[in-house]
Amino acid sequence: MTEEGKARVVSDANFDKEVLKSATPVLVDFWASWCKPCQKMAPILEAVAQDYAGRLTVAKLDVEDSPGTAQRYDVRGIPTLILFKGGQPGERVSEYMPKEELERWLDAAL
Amino acid sequence: MSPADSPAASTAAWDLLVVGAGPAGLAATIYAARAGLRTSILERGAPGGQMATADWVENYPGFPEGVAGVELGLKMEEQARRFGVTFLTADVGATGLQLAGPDKTVAGQRARAVVVATGSRPRRLGLPGEDRLAGRGVSYCAICDGAFFRGKRVAVIGGGDSAVTEAAFLAKLAAKVFVVHRRDGFRAAPTLVERVRALENVELRLGRVPVSIEGSGGVEALVLREAAGGEAGAREERLELDGVFIYVGTDPETGFLKGKVDLDRAGYVITDQEMRTSVPRVYAAGDVRVKGLRQVVTAVADGAVAAMTAEKDLAALAQG
Numbered sequence: 092m093t094e095e096g097k098a099r100v101v102s103d104a105n106f107d108k109e110v111l112k113s114a115t116p117v118l119v120d121f122w123a124s125w126c127k128p129c130q131k132m133a134p135i136l137e138a139v140a141q142d143y144a145g146r147l148t149v150a151k152l153d154v155e156d157s158p159g160t161a162q163r164y165d166v167r168g169i170p171t172l173i174l175f176k177g178g179q180p181g182e183r184v185s186e187y188m189p190k191e192e193l194e195r196w197l198d199a200a201l
Numbered sequence: 202m203s204p205a206d207s208p209a210a211s212t213a214a215w216d217l218l219v220v221g222a223g224p225a226g227l228a229a230t231i232y233a234a235r236a237g238l239r240t241s242i243l244e245r246g247a248p249g250g251q252m253a254t255a256d257w258v259e260n261y262p263g264f265p266e267g268v269a270g271v272e273l274g275l276k277m278e279e280q281a282r283r284f285g286v287t288f289l290t291a292d293v294g295a296t297g298l299q300l301a302g303p304d305k306t307v308a309g310q311r312a313r314a315v316v317v318a319t320g321s322r323p324r325r326l327g328l329p330g331e332d333r334l335a336g337r338g339v340s341y342c343a344i345c346d347g348a349f350f351r352g353k354r355v356a357v358i359g360g361g362d363s364a365v366t367e368a369a370f371l372a373k374l375a376a377k378v379f380v381v382h383r384r385d386g387f388r389a390a391p392t393l394v395e396r397v398r399a400l401e402n403v404e405l406r407l408g409r410v411p412v413s414i415e416g417s418g419g420v421e422a423l424v425l426r427e428a429a430g431g432e433a434g435a436r437e438e439r440l441e442l443d444g445v446f447i448y449v450g451t452d453p454e455t456g457f458l459k460g461k462v463d464l465d466r467a468g469y470v471i472t473d474q475e476m477r478t479s480v481p482r483v484y485a486a487g488d489v490r491v492k493g494l495r496q497v498v499t500a501v502a503d504g505a506v507a508a509m510t511a512e513k514d515l516a517a518l519a520q521g
Contacts, residue, residue, distance in 0.1 A: 123348070127249075127271070128345075130247070165338070165419035166349075167336065167337055167340070167350070167420070168336035183336070187245075189246075
């Protein structure tokens with residue numbers, strides 16, 4: 092159903108299963124249609140999904156569709172990326188980052 | 202993108218490379234491209250600069266009803282692309298920068314002339330809780346994050362046009378907006394101030410200084426104290442809220458230029474009237490340079506001047 096190496100879509104409905112119960116760390120991208128920097132990050136996150144396939148899953152959550160999850164993790168600004176490990180939210184960042192910077196951040200956080 | 206020292210890269214790819222796709226940079230590319238210069242523009246994020254974070258621009262000439270900041274940015278970008286400007290995604294800070302000499306290198310791109318138009322970034326207050334709660338209720342962009350505060354309580358800190366304009370914007374979404382400013386009067390244009398004073402869900406807290414932002418998972422409160430009378434014994438007030446929007450000015454994006462071009466003490470690029478910096482064929486335009494008025498309208502003017510000065514200087518070089 093979901094391919095390795097591609098960002099997957101998560102929502103309030105499947106967050107528990109796809110993110111909290113994931114054995115692999117999951118980088119959750121909180122985004123919305125009005126957010127231009129989020130749009131600019133989308134291809135960067137697809138590239139990261141590919142580069143880190145196997146050791147990291149990238150998941151995208153639309154905060155307009157899934158306000159419950161956004162609220163649960165105190166996401167009140169986007170873009171926000173939160174790295175989940177073993178069901179727990181860990182490192183997070185709330186600003187646009189170009190690919191090199193994001194990968195440096197990830198390497199330190201993973 | 203060949204390395205600057207590659208034997209194959211003997212001719213610079215660009216006549217003019219512009220760094221930063223805000224209004225100054227975009228205007229520079231429009232003028233440069235129309236003057237026949239091979240022109241490219243580097244941008245780390247999305248084009249538009251701070252126009253993209255301004256809800257509504259009312260004072261840019263030509264728009265009697267005003268224009269959405271995002272739209273103004275998109276139009277400028279479209280215009281630049283129409284004239285054949287090449288847009289490149291790059292972060293100048295991260296890679297080698299070489300500005301001296303006949304060919305300049307910026308983010309792996311070689312050009313005969315460079316316009317620095319990197320603008321500025323929102324200034325932080327440096328309050329306890331401010332960094333920890335960034336994205337969790339602390340924001341520097343109302344149009345970006347306002348949607349999270351529908352029906353909630355927020356504060357806007359600042360006294361200039363941006364603070365007052367964005368407070369009015371937030372008042373349409375939030376249940377309550379507190380406007381906090383250390384002075385007793387606003388710096389903002391009187392018409393903007395009148396408009397925000399009249400809003401029934403806006404409460405002013407003038408003569409107040411923010412002390413800290415509180416909250417565990419997200420913002421829960423903003424602590425203020427009276428500005429007058431110093432810290433000891435000043436009355437504190439704790440406002441319970443869900444968001445704090447900070448609009449207290451901007452700082453120039455010139456960290457990457459330290460030691461490369463002359464900057465003033467605050468970090469702004471020093472230029473002459475024609476936008477020339479201390480390095481030949483390196484120019485600066487827009488908020489990033491030392492200037493009196495930082496607005497979209499002055500940024501585009503700088504961009505146009507910088508491009509035409511570059512064209513003149515490159516032509517003079519060709520004549521030897």
